[in-house]
Amino acid sequence: CASVIACSSLDKTVRLFDIDSTKEMSCFNVDSTGDGTVSNLSWNYDGTQYALACKDRVVRVVDPRSSSVVNQSSNEALGRNLRVEWCCDGSNACSTILTVSVGASGMRTVHVWDPRNWEQPLCTEQVDTASGQLYPMYDASLGACFIAGKGDTIVRAYEMSMMAVDGSNRVAALCKKCSEFTGSGDRTTYTGVCMLPKRTCDIRNIECAKLLKLTTTSVVPVSFTLPRADNIKTYFQDDNFRPANSSTEHHVAGDFQDWLSSRGDDVFIGPFM
Numbered sequence: 001c002a003s004v005i006a007c008s009s010l011d012k013t014v015r016l017f018d019i020d021s022t023k024e025m026s027c028f029n030v031d032s033t034g035d036g037t038v039s040n041l042s043w044n045y046d047g048t049q050y051a052l053a054c055k056d057r058v059v060r061v062v063d064p065r066s067s068s069v070v071n072q073s074s075n076e077a078l079g080r081n082l083r084v085e086w087c088c089d090g091s092n093a094c095s096t097i098l099t100v101s102v103g104a105s106g107m108r109t110v111h112v113w114d115p116r117n118w119e120q121p122l123c124t125e126q127v128d129t130a131s132g133q134l135y136p137m138y139d140a141s142l143g144a145c146f147i148a149g150k151g152d153t154i155v156r157a158y159e160m161s162m163m164a165v166d167g168s169n170r171v172a173a174l175c176k177k178c179s180e181f182t183g184s185g186d187r188t189t190y191t192g193v194c195m196l197p198k199r200t201c202d203i204r205n206i207e208c209a210k211l212l213k214l215t216t217t218s219v220v221p222v223s224f225t226l227p228r229a230d231n232i233k234t235y236f237q238d239d240n241f242r243p244a245n246s247s248t249e250h251h252v253a254g255d256f257q258d259w260l261s262s263r264g265d266d267v268f269i270g271p272f273m
Contacts, residue, residue: 006050006064008038014052016064025257028067032056034075044095044115045088051097051115053084059099061115073118078111079103085136087112087160089143094164096122096173098145100134108134110147110158112175122173125158137195139209141242144178146209148193155181155193155211155222183222188215198244206233208240 003019012030017023030036034056043050049070052060057080059073079101088095097113108127127134132151138160139146145158161174192214201207209224226240 004047006041006043008041008052010037012036012038014038014041014050014062026064026067028062028064030054030060031069032058040083042084042086042097044086049115051084051086053082053099055082057082057101059084059097059113059118061097071116071118073113077118077121079109081108081131081133083134083136085138085145086115087138087140087145087162089140089160089162094162094171096160096162096171098136098138098160098175100127100136100147102131105129106131108132108149110134110136110175112160112173114171114173116169122171123175125175125177127156135190135193137193137211139195139198141198141244142208142240145175146195146211148190148211148213150191151189153182153187153189157181181222181224183213183220186220188213188220191215198241203236203241204233206237206240 005017005019006014008014012032014028015024016026018025030038032054037055039053039055041050041052050062050064052062054060057075057078059078060069061071063070078099082099082101085098086095087098095115097115099111099113100108102108106129108130110125110127111121112123113121130149130151132149134147134149137146143160145160146155147158148155156177157179158175159178162171164171190213194212196210196212200210206226206228207223208226211222213220213222
């Protein structure tokens with residue numbers, strides 16, 4: 001959402017701030033009998049909901065405008081080092097929630113869920129038995145989720161496929177590992193990682209994604225480029241650079257208060273193509 005920032009702290013709260021006025025506009029308290037400290041937060045496609053990964057191994061789907069929990073997982077389904085990423089490729093109708101966690105056996109696992117139904121995952125992929133925290137980063141224009149692990153030297157790419165099931169209020173999804181990337185001659189491990197906006201990519205050199213890799217001593221840019229002949233690079237690769245979300249100022253159809261007081265399907269602030 002434009003002009004909206006969410007932050008969490010050890011007091012088990014998630015607070016929304018209006019960037020323009022720098023004022024706190026709402027506060028959500030995580031209701032938990034255990035450790036409900038928030039590990040990370042991920043917004044859905046149009047900013048009407050966000051998902052929280054908490055240290056009590058529960059994912060909570062929250063409506064930020066009413067500060068209420070819409071749905072949540074059970075703490076038996078997921079493991080420790082839980083993080084969540086909302087995967088949306090154009091609408092909420094076929095959006096899914098991807099989680100990464102470490103199970104009791106020490107296996108790092110990727111699950112994909114329907115945010116409206118937490119009875120069982122739509123698909124499951126096992127990663128490895130390392131203990132480091134996994135960081136998922138979804139790229140809607142590529143339809144892929146990049147996953148890097150703390151202490152790892154590689155980035156894994158998973159191809160995501162999501163579609164709404166006709167005649168029902170359900171979604172089907174597949175998540176398959178398609179490749180691994182290791183920096184040329186770079187054996188430094190990941191301490192943290194984040195994905196940069198698509199506008200930072202050099203499309204003339206077919207750079208499809210760019211990350212920032214945090215090490216113990218530096219921040220290193222990591223570039224993902226596709227192999228193409230020089231004569232093909234003169235053409236725009238529309239198959240790899242699909243329309244991406246935009247939140248520029250002239251697209252905003254309402255201010256923070258309009259969005260905060262809206263209900264139902266009213267979306268005043270959201271991504272545009």
